[in-house]
Amino acid sequence: MRRHWSDVHNVSGPNDFASHARLVKLQTFFRGTKLKYFEVSIARAAESQGSDEGGGHNRNDSGVDEVPSVVQPMPLSEFSLVVDLETLTYFHHFIITTCLTLPQVEGSLPASQYWGTYIVSLALQWRWLMCGLLAISAHHSAMLENETTAQQKHCERATMFRSEFFVGFNETMVNNSNTVSTETYKQMKKAAVQVRGIMNCARWTLTGFTANQENVLSPATSISWLQSLLCDVRDFASSQLGNSVEIGQSTGDDLQTSLGTNNPRGATAAPTVLLNRLQMLPYRMVETFGKPDDEQDAPAILLGIASLVQCCNSVYESNFLSGGWQGISAWLNKTTDHFNHMVSLQSPAALIVLAHWAAILVKWTEIHECWFIHGFSGAIVSLIHGHLSTDGGVQSLVEDLLE
Secondary structure (H helix, E strand, O other), rough: OHHHHHHHHHOOOOHHHHHOOOOEEEEEEEOEEEEEEEEOOOHHHHHHHOOOOOOOOOOOOOOOOOOOOOOOOOOOHHHHOOOHHHHHHHHHHHHHHHHHHHHOOOOOHHHHHHHHHHHHHOOOOEEEEEEEHHHHHHHHHHHOOHHHHHHHHHHHHHHHHHHHHHHHHHHHHHHHOOOOHHHHHHHHHHHHHHHHHHHHHHHOOOOOOOOOOOOOOOHHHHHHHHHHHHHHHHHHHHHHOOOOOOOOOOOOOOOHHOOOOOOHHHHOOOOOHHHHHHHHHHHHHHHHOOOOOOOOOOHOOOOOOHHHHHHHHHHHOOOOOOHHHHHHHHHHHHHOOOHHHHHHHOOHHHHHHHHHHHHHHHHHHHHHHHHHHHHHHHHHHHHHHOOOOHHHHHHOOOOOOOO
């Protein structure tokens, strides 16, 4: 220390030491046989322990290791990471239970791997896509509940997740970001369309529709709901990429062949009761409605029923859920523009044919235990049944469709 006082402070006498004495923090530097002491300021020590003070006390040895800085512990109040246990519950339910109930895409991995691993891995990269999976899980949880309050809570959470999904979905589909690789973007887009289709159908699982509901919706509300339901059908159909089932276009020439009982393929493929009902439907409708005012009504209705017979056959011939679904959804694309116009006008004849299509969909979902379609198809039949409830003769054409 004597050499330090002499070299740095020009103090040589021992009597002067006391007058200069004060409390300091010193760091020792040793090189060879020579010791040097460096005073460390309090401010600099707080910033980085082990660093040298500037000025005339520069190190001459660059090989001396620096002492790593010590990270000060953050107060607990500033480290407030909130874990949403409810969201984790929905995620756990999806990967353990819900993924096993979703359709297997033909030519792809088993459902458990496709939805529980592949789709989840994509969703972990996009928050909004994960919200779609959580919405499906919440709807599935609601369907499994028996208590009304719990069902309502799940549905409310599903609505929140669904809203957040569509915010990201719409932004992503509009803005094709160059930051995402082409292959990754294609995979994400395909998964998002599939998730959207299932999620939109799943929201109808607990609509409260029953065939004997007392409060019949107004005509304007009924047709609005029907149009929304049909849009969701087409949306889900488009999500089953590469799994279309070809159904030949029906014409007047093959109409009797499609409806006739001499068609052995049709007689064995679909349930006899359902086929007989479809085959008799045109005659029952003539007895009920008489001659249509518009000459285009009858061909549109007959072609719709003929296509429905083919649709029914394709459902029961397919061993794949996606294939059967494509057979059902293809009917919507085979109906004529005039038939769709009749539906928009709430024509009872067109609505009755539509109800029979939905009933086939119900039967198909019962075979495949497809929970997210069952409530949605039942809602179509119930809406039409309630809408036609004022006319007993017309209502008899749609009675017992869900039995």
